[in-house]
Amino acid sequence: MTKEQVFITVIGKDQKGIIARISNAVFAHNINIEDLNQKIMGGYFVMTLLADITDSPITITQLKKELSVIEDEMDLKIQVQHENIFKTMHRV
Amino acid sequence: MEYSLDEVMETVQMTLYHNFDIRTVTLGINLKDCINSDLDIFKENVYDRVSGYGRRLILEAQELEDKYGIPIINKRISVTPVSLIIEACAESDAPHQIAKTLDKASKDVGIDFIGGFGALVQKGMTRADERLINSLPEVLSSTDRVCAFLNVASTVSGMNMDAVIRLGKILKETAKRTENGIGCAKFVVFANAPEDNPFMAGAFHGVGEPDFSLNIGISGPGVVRSVVEKNRDCDLTELSEIIKRTTFKITRAGELIGRELAQNLSVPFGIVDISLASTTKVGDSVAGIVEMMGVEKMGAPGSTAALALLIDAVKKGGAMASGNVGGLSGTFIPVSEDSCMNEAVKVGALSIEKLEALTAVCSVGLDMIAIPGDTKAETISAIIADEHAIGVVNNKTTGVRLIPVPGKKAGDYVNFGGLLGETYVMNISTFSSHDFILRGGRMPSPVTSMRN
Numbered sequence: 001m002t003k004e005q006v007f008i009t010v011i012g013k014d015q016k017g018i019i020a021r022i023s024n025a026v027f028a029h030n031i032n033i034e035d036l037n038q039k040i041m042g043g044y045f046v047m048t049l050l051a052d053i054t055d056s057p058i059t060i061t062q063l064k065k066e067l068s069v070i071e072d073e074m075d076l077k078i079q080v081q082h083e084n085i086f087k088t089m090h091r092v
Numbered sequence: 093m094e095y096s097l098d099e100v101m102e103t104v105q106m107t108l109y110h111n112f113d114i115r116t117v118t119l120g121i122n123l124k125d126c127i128n129s130d131l132d133i134f135k136e137n138v139y140d141r142v143s144g145y146g147r148r149l150i151l152e153a154q155e156l157e158d159k160y161g162i163p164i165i166n167k168r169i170s171v172t173p174v175s176l177i178i179e180a181c182a183e184s185d186a187p188h189q190i191a192k193t194l195d196k197a198s199k200d201v202g203i204d205f206i207g208g209f210g211a212l213v214q215k216g217m218t219r220a221d222e223r224l225i226n227s228l229p230e231v232l233s234s235t236d237r238v239c240a241f242l243n244v245a246s247t248v249s250g251m252n253m254d255a256v257i258r259l260g261k262i263l264k265e266t267a268k269r270t271e272n273g274i275g276c277a278k279f280v281v282f283a284n285a286p287e288d289n290p291f292m293a294g295a296f297h298g299v300g301e302p303d304f305s306l307n308i309g310i311s312g313p314g315v316v317r318s319v320v321e322k323n324r325d326c327d328l329t330e331l332s333e334i335i336k337r338t339t340f341k342i343t344r345a346g347e348l349i350g351r352e353l354a355q356n357l358s359v360p361f362g363i364v365d366i367s368l369a370s371t372t373k374v375g376d377s378v379a380g381i382v383e384m385m386g387v388e389k390m391g392a393p394g395s396t397a398a399l400a401l402l403i404d405a406v407k408k409g410g411a412m413a414s415g416n417v418g419g420l421s422g423t424f425i426p427v428s429e430d431s432c433m434n435e436a437v438k439v440g441a442l443s444i445e446k447l448e449a450l451t452a453v454c455s456v457g458l459d460m461i462a463i464p465g466d467t468k469a470e471t472i473s474a475i476i477a478d479e480h481a482i483g484v485v486n487n488k489t490t491g492v493r494l495i496p497v498p499g500k501k502a503g504d505y506v507n508f509g510g511l512l513g514e515t516y517v518m519n520i521s522t523f524s525s526h527d528f529i530l531r532g533g534r535m536p537s538p539v540t541s542m543r544n
Contacts (some may be wrong), residue, residue, distance in 0.1 A: 008102045037097045048100045059481075061158040079104050082159035088348040089341040090099045 005083040012076030014045040096379035111314035116166040118290035120305035142197035163244035175211035187227040195235035198357035210241035213250035214358035229430035233269035260469030283483030305362035306354035312347030339409030363418030366410035370430035379432035391442030426460035428515035457491035474525035494500040
């Protein structure tokens, strides 16, 4: 079975617990974190997290809904996008 | 990680901050096999076909929006030109009844516009074509989601001036029946209309198409504007390269989503229309890109060259990204829907004559232009004829969507509401074209070998 991977992108003001809360949320749904990158860009905390959702019982739509709670509480922007869009746009 | 943080962020920022979206997914549906000489059975067939596929289109499109995080703004349907399918109906109000059926089916399932209420009359009109044309004011004023079109000219057939004569009167009558003349916004008159265009108001499912065809219109004026903004000092050769690279990426995204949507609906994938299409959102403006390139206001000298360079780069990037580029694939500069165009009209930088010049290189027509309500019907017909002469002679598509706003004169402000935007009424020459237009007949097709 081919891997189903999504990118979770987080943008916002740097604060304690961003990575902890997001990784807890994905772990709870049997989603494996494959890779993680973070840096401060223009004063903002930016993180991209590649997650394997192949074995997860929840859909991308449900995952988005769950993460939107963290998005609101911590005043962040969180995007969830299937990996294929990056493959299509950035690799020929 | 297989992708750098910068690559991921480029895509994310396009959607979050630069209005990158899939402007429309339009499912073309053949209705020829719904024809029945019993109008009630015919209507039922049409309703079931349109509502059934419309419902699925919306569900599947929403799922892909979530999967890829790229908004799909409009979910639409185009159908076989209605004049063809009503040929066998004896009832004089058949066009109106079919229009009402299409309107109801769209509303019931949440399709925002349905195109195809129209006819191809570039060489002449059948009895059914005439019935449909005569029904236009009533249909456009009594339905909400039905979009209409007429193809009155083509490079191989010339221009049907007998049809063009009627259009001035029809537009004025439609305007009179609707607030601010807004019914006219749902009607476009074409030369060389493409059969697979996904954009409204002119989408229809052509006779050369299969039973179904999923066509997609991508759009990213905001994305292109932001890369032009980041490259203020480079020369035009380099700017063209930069625009090409960006367009390549957004077209690839559109192609991915279009193909997957077609597969999920079990219908053939048709085309990607790479037209840049403005919206009323600040920053999502084609005129804004031209101004960012260094022309002070859209319409100033240099605008035609800047727009030609811009769209050529878009076409090159798009053609590399997809083997299925089609539809209109030019640029839309709908005056009322583009905030920078409006500003240019307001300050006097942009005239209808300059807009006509822009269509000679890459714009696909005179789009969403408010004109004085007392403009003579023959003058409206003459504007349509001028625009289509450009299309016919240059072997390209041109469209005209004019709104003669009742009670308004040049310079007056008019608000059409929502996505249709707001604008200032344009000045139209008051010198008469009456005698020329009333000659009628058919303008012969042009010779295509002597190109100057």
